[in-house]
Amino acid sequence: MDTNAILGPVATLALWSMVMWVWMYATRIPAMSRAKVDAINLVGTTGRSLDELLPPQVQWKAHNYNHLMEQPTLFYAVAIALAVGGMGGGLNAQLAWAYVALRIVHSLVQVTVNRVLWRFGIFVFASLFLLALCIHAFMGFVLN
Template identity: 85%
Template sequence: METNAILGPVATLALWSMIIWVWMYATRIPAMQRAKIDAAKMVGGTGKSLDEVLPPEVQWKAHNYNHLMEQPTIFYAVALALAVGGMGGGLNTQLAWAYVGLRIVHSLIQVTVNRVLWRFAVFALASLALLALCVHAFMGFVLH
């Protein structure tokens, strides 16, 4: 069994995060220009402060990018641990692909139509896949 197969989903989610990063700036910078915001004169603040002045559909990309820096950190840690521990194949790889696929769907919902109920349903399913990975890692490393 290929124990490093779980690294495919890891690389895919990392690349997807960078795609969202590019999409965020490709929409945010023109929106800032239209809003006559001079970034060179900005001091302090956060991207959240732009929620008050930029259209919501522009900020949705930034919000999603932030979401990709939150829970997926657990995914990266557990997936890498499973790979290093020789448990990164089989069902764990399938669960990892399910997690990544669902997170991509979550992103596409959030950055386009941003229907909260749809996002929540997909997020909950992804979270269950991640929970299963965490339980498998715990069982393999702690209970073994």
């Protein structure tokens, strides 16, 4: 069994995060220009302040990018721990792929239609896969 198989989903989610980063700026910079936002002279502001200035569909990409910097950090940590501990293959790799696939679907929903109930359902389902990975890591590292 390839105990490093779980690193495939890690690399995929990292790359997806960068795809969302590019998509965010590809839509945000032109929107800022249209809104006459003077980015050169902005001081001490956050991306959240742009919620009032830019169309929601533009900001959805930024919000999703921020979401990809939140819970997935736990995924990265547990997946890498499982790989290092020799437990990154088999079921754990499958759970990791399911988590990543659902996070990508979550992104696509958020940046297109942004239906909150759909996003929430996908988020909960993905979180259950992440919870299973966390439990497997706990069982492998603490209970063994």
